[in-house]
Amino acid sequence: MHLFGFNDLHGHLQPPEGSNGQIAGRDAGGAAYLATHVARLRAAYPDSAVLLAGDNFGASPLVSSLFHDEPTVKYLNSLRPAASAVGNHELDDGVLELARMQQGGCALDGCSPGAPFTGAEFPYLAANMTNGDGQLPPGLRPWTMVEAGGHKIGVVGVVTPETAQIVFPEGIRGYSFGDPAEAINRHVPEMLAAGAEVIVGLVHDGGKQQVPDADYNGCANITPNVPELARRTDPAVRVLMTAHSHQSYVCEFDGKVVTQAASYGRLITDVTLRFGDGDVDVRAVNRVVTRDVAPDPATVELIDFFAAEAAPRAERVVGAAAAPLPKSAAPGGESPLGNLIADAMLDATAGPAQAVAAFMNPGGVRADIGAGPITFGSIYQSQPFGNQVVTVSLTGRQIVDLLEQQWSRPDKATILSVAGISYAYDDAAPAGDKIDESSVRIGGQPLNEVAVYRVTTNNFLASGGDGFSVFTRGTDMTVGPVDLDVLEGYLTERGPVAPPAVRIERR
Structure with a gap:
């Protein structure tokens, strides 16, 4: 048999x-x-x-x-x-x-x-x-x-x-x-x-x-x-x-x-x-x-x-990439395409929800985007889940705790792609003590642990997905549009986009 x-x-x-x-x-x-x-x-x-x-x-x-x-x-x-x-x-x-x-x-x-x-x-x-x-x-x-x-x-x-x-x-x-x-x-x-x-x-x-x-x-x-x-x-x-x-x-x-x-x-x-x-x-x-x-x-x-049924939507051009946008991780662990998606989420919520930073989970970035014209089909393949964009309020201390949760799984790290925030971490340090807190910047300014910041993510992470339970402690939640619509709008409004700058330093 x-x-x-x-x-x-x-x-x-x-x-x-x-x-x-x-x-x-x-x-x-x-x-x-x-x-x-x-x-x-x-x-x-x-x-x-x-x-x-x-x-x-x-x-x-x-x-x-x-x-x-x-x-x-x-x-x-x-x-x-x-x-x-x-x-x-x-x-x-x-x-x-x-x-x-x-x-x-x-x-x-x-x-x-x-x-x-x-x-x-x-x-x-x-x-x-x-x-x-x-x-x-x-x-x-x-x-x-x-x-x-x-x-x-x-x-x-x-x-x-x-x-x-x-x-x-x-x-x-x-x-x-x-x-x-x-x-x-x-x-x-x-x-x-x-x-x-x-x-x-x-x-x-x-x-x-x-x-x-x-x-x-x-x-x-x-x-x-x-x-x-x-x-x-x-x-x-x-x-x-x-x-x-x-x-x-x-x-x-x-x-x-x-x-x-x-x-x-x-x-x-x-x-x-x-x-x-x-x-x-x-x-x-x-x-x-x-x-x-x-x-x-x-x-x-x-x-x-x-x-044939999908072609009219799939082949529609929504933007352009000046260089390839890979989903694979940069040396610090962030994804260039993930950072671009985070940029789009931050851009969409900075005004309406007063967001100052955004976070994107690596598992939500499913496919690379090549250089040249970007079609709706390619961004759909990159973001197929149809999550909603969500903004919550977190303290500076909670943001540090959130960053530490990237190492909450014993088998591997889950490094978030980010926008509006930068930091360094020590890969050799024990879990719970990897983030160099003095390096964390939001909007280019040092993080204040007692200040309250508006941060954007998708509803998967906002519900504690991938083990990021800190998001569930956020307050004053604002629910925005679907993530794919946000990315499409971001690309349509701009000329050719390049891979975003690295925001995370691995020491």
Whole structure:
């Protein structure tokens, strides 16, 4: 029996571009090519099933996200997956919108063009997402049974515990995200009792190989969380298809094969299960989704339809860039494009809300903007979440505390892009004491700890997203326009924009 898996498609129906569209120097990805590869694998191995490890949509390109990612769900239905884990991005718009994505129907702002949206034709799994009564959100399951070739496979899904910090809090209020291994193990007896011969975990969390130019089928110097997950899961679990980190690897730890298939539909993980003598032999290989095959005609038709519907908005020019505006971090950790977005938010709120500084989260900056004309499609791809701009009052002391919260996560820093504020930090100092308080300037003036400042951000951060709880202590909240409208207006009013100056010094 074969299991074909992929993860983190993120609505990339059209072939991804640049480095996002390559694997080991080869052009890879594109939904029409992925469909062809899946069909060929199914023809070669009829006793098989397709499994998804989450983030199928969310932070998607315009062709999908403009239509509430319904095109991506329609596409996935054509692949007939047996199940999908819930990814954190499936929860970007909350549990009720995820329920709609499963059940079908129109979004609150109206119906999308084309055939009526009937929802996902496969189950979504999230065993570790529960409310105070231990119940999962509407429509979700902890596990499902997959049957092929006369064998029963228990498939359990979990989502990264980080979800509570990295999606809009209102949309998941009342739900907590438990330990993935514990959640998987809790349901193993049920699956075995139902006849499962082997158990597969779809884990929307993952690691990476810590070597340059890592082999996409390798397991070189893998981050410790990967073997730890394998060690802590029940021996009945033989396969862990991971996700979230957009990395590729094939590992074996504690009798379990642990895999990940990069992102954007560039790889398919092919897991072979051979049953015999009361045991199961498990092998896995990542296969490149090359573009040297004929694209699937039905998928091409689907994409072309929605691309044509999106084109009038996507191709409209809204500004120009004098040089590339990358989302990647500068030496201090800020993003040049993130700083530009913060500049736009500050410009929009300096007058109406008396803002003097602005903050932008790195996870909200999704794609680079190249030099030359800037289209609406490119800024939409960079800021796809539709957050509102929010201004609150914070004291100088609270602003310092806010800056220190950039290191509140033990695994990595979350450096905010900024406007109207500059500062230096000591990367070697302990968490909670990294900011050089004497270096903090707002509007070019030294920070006064007891003064009150009006600061702008988006409603995700204002609600405490990414662990920035200081924002929730802000007062006198003013809610402004949608962030994408703010950025569009900022670009339209100016000539070609250049990457903003660096505002953060790393010592």
